[in-house]
Amino acid sequence: MSALLQIDRLSVIYHINGYALPALQEVDLHLAAGEKLGLVGESGAGKTTLAGAVMGLLPRGATVKGKIIFKGKILSPAHFARLRGREMVLIPQNVYNSLNPVLSIGQQMEDLQIEGKIPREKRQATMLNLLQKVRLPRPQAVPGSYPHQLSGGMKQRVLLAMGLSRSPSLVLADEPTKGLDPVRRMGILSLVRELVDRNGQSLVLITHDLNAAVYLCDTVALMYRGQLVEIIPASRLLTAGLHPYTRALLAAAPERGLGIPARVDGPPSPFPLHGCPYSPLCELCLPACRKEKPPLFPVGHGHLVRCGQIA
Amino acid sequence: MGSYLLRRMLIALVSLVGVTFITFLLIFLVPGDPAEMVAEARFGHAVGDREVELVRVMEGFDQAIPTQYWRWMGHLLSLDLGHSLINRKPVLELIRSRLPATLLLAFSSLLISLVIALPAGLLAALRKDTWLDTFARLFALLGVSIPGFWLSYLLIIFFSLQLKILPVSGYGGLKTLVMPSLALGLGMTGLVARLLRASLLEVWQQDYLRAARANGIGERKILFKYALKNAMIPVVTVIGLQLGMLLSGTVIIENIFGWPGLGMLLLDGIFNRDFPIVQGCVLVIAVCFILINVAVDLFYAWLDPRIRWSTGG
Numbered sequence: 237m238s239a240l241l242q243i244d245r246l247s248v249i250y251h252i253n254g255y256a257l258p259a260l261q262e263v264d265l266h267l268a269a270g271e272k273l274g275l276v277g278e279s280g281a282g283k284t285t286l287a288g289a290v291m292g293l294l295p296r297g298a299t300v301k302g303k304i305i306f307k308g309k310i311l312s313p314a315h316f317a318r319l320r321g322r323e324m325v326l327i328p329q330n331v332y333n334s335l336n337p338v339l340s341i342g343q344q345m346e347d348l349q350i351e352g353k354i355p356r357e358k359r360q361a362t363m364l365n366l367l368q369k370v371r372l373p374r375p376q377a378v379p380g381s382y383p384h385q386l387s388g389g390m391k392q393r394v395l396l397a398m399g400l401s402r403s404p405s406l407v408l409a410d411e412p413t414k415g416l417d418p419v420r421r422m423g424i425l426s427l428v429r430e431l432v433d434r435n436g437q438s439l440v441l442i443t444h445d446l447n448a449a450v451y452l453c454d455t456v457a458l459m460y461r462g463q464l465v466e467i468i469p470a471s472r473l474l475t476a477g478l479h480p481y482t483r484a485l486l487a488a489a490p491e492r493g494l495g496i497p498a499r500v501d502g503p504p505s506p507f508p509l510h511g512c513p514y515s516p517l518c519e520l521c522l523p524a525c526r527k528e529k530p531p532l533f534p535v536g537h538g539h540l541v542r543c544g545q546i547a
Numbered sequence: 548m549g550s551y552l553l554r555r556m557l558i559a560l561v562s563l564v565g566v567t568f569i570t571f572l573l574i575f576l577v578p579g580d581p582a583e584m585v586a587e588a589r590f591g592h593a594v595g596d597r598e599v600e601l602v603r604v605m606e607g608f609d610q611a612i613p614t615q616y617w618r619w620m621g622h623l624l625s626l627d628l629g630h631s632l633i634n635r636k637p638v639l640e641l642i643r644s645r646l647p648a649t650l651l652l653a654f655s656s657l658l659i660s661l662v663i664a665l666p667a668g669l670l671a672a673l674r675k676d677t678w679l680d681t682f683a684r685l686f687a688l689l690g691v692s693i694p695g696f697w698l699s700y701l702l703i704i705f706f707s708l709q710l711k712i713l714p715v716s717g718y719g720g721l722k723t724l725v726m727p728s729l730a731l732g733l734g735m736t737g738l739v740a741r742l743l744r745a746s747l748l749e750v751w752q753q754d755y756l757r758a759a760r761a762n763g764i765g766e767r768k769i770l771f772k773y774a775l776k777n778a779m780i781p782v783v784t785v786i787g788l789q790l791g792m793l794l795s796g797t798v799i800i801e802n803i804f805g806w807p808g809l810g811m812l813l814l815d816g817i818f819n820r821d822f823p824i825v826q827g828c829v830l831v832i833a834v835c836f837i838l839i840n841v842a843v844d845l846f847y848a849w850l851d852p853r854i855r856w857s858t859g860g
Contacts, residue, residue: 291761321763334758338776338851347764347772382852398762 239305240438241267241290241406246302248285248294248462259285261462261513262302264532269405272432272439274449274470276485277459283442284329285462287408290440291326292316306406321348325399327428329410329442331392335383341394342379348401366397370427389420396428403435410442425452446485450474455538458482461513464532467540478541480518512543520545551855555844559837566833567623571616573829574822582608584820588632628830629823631816638827641812646831648718649808652801653793655724656732661786664736668743668782673770675748683740690737695796699730699803716805727804731796735789742785747778780851787843791836 248260260282267273275283288294290304292313304311306319328334336344345363354362360379367375370393383391392412399407409428413421429452432439441452449456450470458466458481466479477486511526512518518525522545532540574581582603586594589602603609607618622629628638664687671683706713706726717723750756751774759773798810805811809828816824848855 293757293760317763317765319763320761325763326758326761328754328758328761330754333754336755336759336773336777337853338780339773340852344759347759347768348762384853395758402763 238269239266240269240271240307241265242303242305243286243290244303244305246286246289246304247300248282248289249299249301250295251297251299256299259298259462260289263462263464265457265464267406267438267440270436270438271455272429272441272453274453274456275440275442275459276444276446276449276456278444280461281459282462283459284410286459287326287410287440287442290406290408291320291324293320293326321404322402323404324406324408325402325404327395327399327407327409327412329412329414331388331395331415334395335391337383340380340382341386345379345394345398345401348398362401366401367394369400369431370394370397372397388416389424392416392420392424393427396424396431400431400435400437404437406438406440407432408440408442411444412441413443413445413448421448428452446473446489458485463513463529463542464540465514465542467532467538469538472537472539476539478535478539478546479514479543480520480546481514484517514543551848552845555841559841562837563834566830566837567620568616570826570830570833571619572612573826575612577820577822579820581822582606584822585632588821623830628827631824632821633819638823641824642809642827642831645807645809645812648806649794649797649801649810651724652727652731652797652806652808653790655728656735656793657786657790659728660732660736660739664739665743667736668740669747669775671740671744672747672751680744683744687737687740687744690733691741692737693733695730695734696799696803698733699726699800702726702730716803718805718807723804723806727800727806730803731793731800734796735786735793738789739782739786743778743782746781747774750774750778753777776850780847783843783847783850787839787846790839790843794832794835 243263243265246260246263246265247258250257250259263282263286265273265286275286277283285294289300290306292311292315294300306315306324309315311319335341342363345366346359349359349362363379364375367378372378372390372393378386378390378394386394396412407428412428413424416424425448428439428441431437439453441449443449446456450473453470456468456470456473457464458468458477458479460481466477466482468477468482473482474486477483511528512521512530515521515525520543525544530542530544532542533544534540580599583594583599585606586599586602590598607615626639628642630637631641667683667686671680674680703715703726707715713722713726756769756773759769764773797806797808798813800806801808801810802814809831812824813828813832815821816828
């Protein structure tokens with residue numbers, strides 16, 4: 237499979253009150269056309285920052301280093317405006333505030349069909365078709381309604397329809413089920429999988445939920461404090477996750493008894509500038525781990541892990 | 548939508564009735580005997596008790612206040628606001644001859660302040676923390692802080708006495724309109740510019756703008772369609788309130804610039820203890836205030852669908 241998206245040593249630094257906060261540190265990632273990648277990690281791991289960097293939507297003042305190569309081209313700020321919505325799209329994480337409250341759904345969806353002069357009936361038909369695709373109940377009533385008249389699940393489906401309206405080759409979904417009822421989550425996830433598979437689109441799913449990533453994705457990348465700590469085929473994650481952080485996450489899942497690792501309490505200490513990002517909390521940590529950042533060791537089957545103690 | 552409209556209209560109607568009642572009571576709230584005031588106006592200063600009692604019975608001041616109010620309302624509904632005590636002219640006619648001047652002044656102030664404030668607030672928000680933003684904020688602060696009457700004299704000194712390009716006072720033509728409109732509108736200009744800046748900066752942080760960008764909506768459309776309509780919601784409220792303030796502001800500004808409007812009529816009425824005039828002017832100003840508020844409410848509903856469709860509250 238050829239690479240649709242390649243990320244090369246991508247670093248992002250936020251500057252807050254005079255402090256430089258490294259949100260991403262030298263991330264390398266590779267996404268093939270049609271591949272589905274799960275990006276898992278706790279809050280602050282840099283998942284949303286990674287998506288923001290790929291979309292060119294980082295907050296003003298963020299420093300970006302490294303390369304993002306999309307369809308063979310190195311992206312520069314000039315590219316993003318042309319690519320967004322057409323080639324790549326971000327399904328936002330805050331369902332409740334991601335639709336404009338003062339514009340009707342129809343107005344917001346029509347703004348996405350700007351190429352050329354399309355007759356009104358055709359636009360309406362396209363819109364209805366999209367709304368049907370995301371299985372909204374009574375799709376013909378949706379364009380005339382305003383966001384506050386829709387439920388959270390309906391809003392998420394509308395956002396999906398909007399994101400997919402121009403068939404982008406890359407879909408970034410930032411916690412598409414955040415804030416939804418557990419019952420609704422599965423429906424949205426299977427819908428995302430179905431739509432993306434049907435069009436052969438690539439997907440980056442950002443989530444806290446290991447099970448969602450396993451269910452939806454081919455590969456899962458685990459992030460911790462701005463670094464990738466493990467990249468693993470989804471089918472192997474639950475049984476063969478190796479990194480101490482991955483194992484802590486697996487052990488903390490409710491169905492495995494909410495195991496809370498001994499050293500995960502309290503706020504994390506300041507970012508270790510050298511050594512392994514997980515070293516302050518790691519049970520296997522040796523003095524060497526604090527000195528030098530371990531590389532990603534390949535352990536077979538496309539499985540990579542950033543830990544010298546395990547690989 | 549219908550119920551929202553209906554509710555607003557009902558509230559306006561109740562306010563209107565309240566306003567008529569308070570306006571009517573004005574005669575009894577000012578010190579002095581209304582019958583004596585009328586008698587003095589009719590028969591000259593040295594009126595005797597006989598004349599006062601005559602007027603009291605003729606004008607019905609001896610009756611109970613509700614009865615008087617009822618009769619006064621009857622006149623009002625047939626558009627009879629009484630006659631001036633001084634020159635005996637019908638109050639309605641006097642008001643009708645003065646109202647256009649005041650409306651002209653109020654709307655040109657509104658126009659000037661919006662033409663300055665909206666671009667200023669917009670630019671200040673877009674160029675946040677640049678010299679342009681600092682300048683706009685300073686200007687806005689000055690605008691809010693400087694009282695209109697003081698600004699009036701500054702304008703007169705500068706434009707009329709120094710540059711000699713505008714007449715000191717008077718009514719007629721564009722030249723006479725400039726200074727009173729500026730003096731009246733500057734406070735509103737500052738307030739609206741500041742509010743639009745703050746409101747736009749807040750909307751700028753919202754997820755829906757980020758989401759719209761992620762879907763490939765262009766920056767121009769983001770600003771004018773996606774951001775501005777949201778940012779205008781609080782601004783419209785304040786513009787409505789300020790329009791009412793403009794009307795009361797005309798009382799002072801009209802007198803400074805010799806502008807023959809409602810404000811001047813009202814102040815003359817107060818000085819002459821010509822209470823039918825005072826009642827009439829206060830009533831008209833209050834009615835304008837209520838009508839403006841209804842208009843703002845409607846505009847508000849157009850801007851914000853959450854209000855349009857809400858059924859409670």
